[in-house]
Amino acid sequence: MTPSAFLYLERLPLSANGKLDKQALPAPEQRRPDLNEPFAAAESDMEQIIAGLWKAALGLQEVGRYDNFFDLGGHSLLVAQIHAKLEKAVGRSVAIVDIFRHPTISTLAKHLNEIEAQDRLFDEVHARAHQQKMALAQRVQALQSRRTPNE
Numbered sequence: 324m325t326p327s328a329f330l331y332l333e334r335l336p337l338s339a340n341g342k343l344d345k346q347a348l349p350a351p352e353q354r355r356p357d358l359n360e361p362f363a364a365a366e367s368d369m370e371q372i373i374a375g376l377w378k379a380a381l382g383l384q385e386v387g388r389y390d391n392f393f394d395l396g397g398h399s400l401l402v403a404q405i406h407a408k409l410e411k412a413v414g415r416s417v418a419i420v421d422i423f424r425h426p427t428i429s430t431l432a433k434h435l436n437e438i439e440a441q442d443r444l445f446d447e448v449h450a451r452a453h454q455q456k457m458a459l460a461q462r463v464q465a466l467q468s469r470r471t472p473n474e
Contacts, residue, residue, distance in 0.1 A: 360389040369432040372412050376405050377428065388429040392422070415442075 336347035365374040365388050377386045380401045392402075406419045413435065425431040 358387075358390060358394055360387060362387040363389055365428055365432075367432055367436075369413075369436055370428050373409070373428045373432055376408050376412065380405050380408075386428065388432075389427050392426045397426075415439075 330349065332349075336344040338344040362385065364385075365371045370388055374386050374388070377392060377395070377397075378384065381392075381395050381397060383395065386395060402419065402422050406417065406422060409422075410417050417435065421434060422431065425434045
C-alpha cells in the first residue's frame with residue numbers, strides 16, 4: 324500500500340537507544356490535498372451526509388463535492404467502511420459498486436437521489452395498481468351478488 328500522506332521532517336525522532344521513535348512522529352495534517360479541482364462545499368443534504376462520512380474515513384477536515392475519493396487517499400477497505408455507514412445514514416440498501424462507479428460526492432449523491440426518486444415512483448405505481456385491483460375485485464363481487472338469486 325502507498326502512504327496516504329508524506330511529511331517532511333528536518334530529522335527523525337529517535338529513542339534513547341537510537342531507534343526511530345514512532346510515538347514521537349507528528350500526525351499528518353488533516354487538510355485536503357492540492358487537487359486539479361478547486362474546492363466546492365457539499366450543497367444538498369445527501370452531499371453533506373456523504374461528505375461527513377468521507378471526512379471521518381479519510382481523516383480530513385474538508386472534502387469538496389467534486390473531489391475524487393481515491394485521489395484523496397481512499398481505497399477499497401475504506402469503501403467497505405463507508406458503504407456500511409452510508410446504508411445506515413440513508414436508511415436503505417446501497418450497492419457497494421456504486422461508490423466505485425461514482426467516486427465524487429456530487430456524482431454519488433446524484434445517483435442515490437435518482438434511485439430514491441425511482442423507488443418513490445415505483446411505490447406510487449404499485450399503490451395505484453393495488454387500488455385498481457381492489458376496485459376491480461369489489462366490482463366483480465358486486466356483479467356476482469346481483470346474479471345469484473336471494474333465497
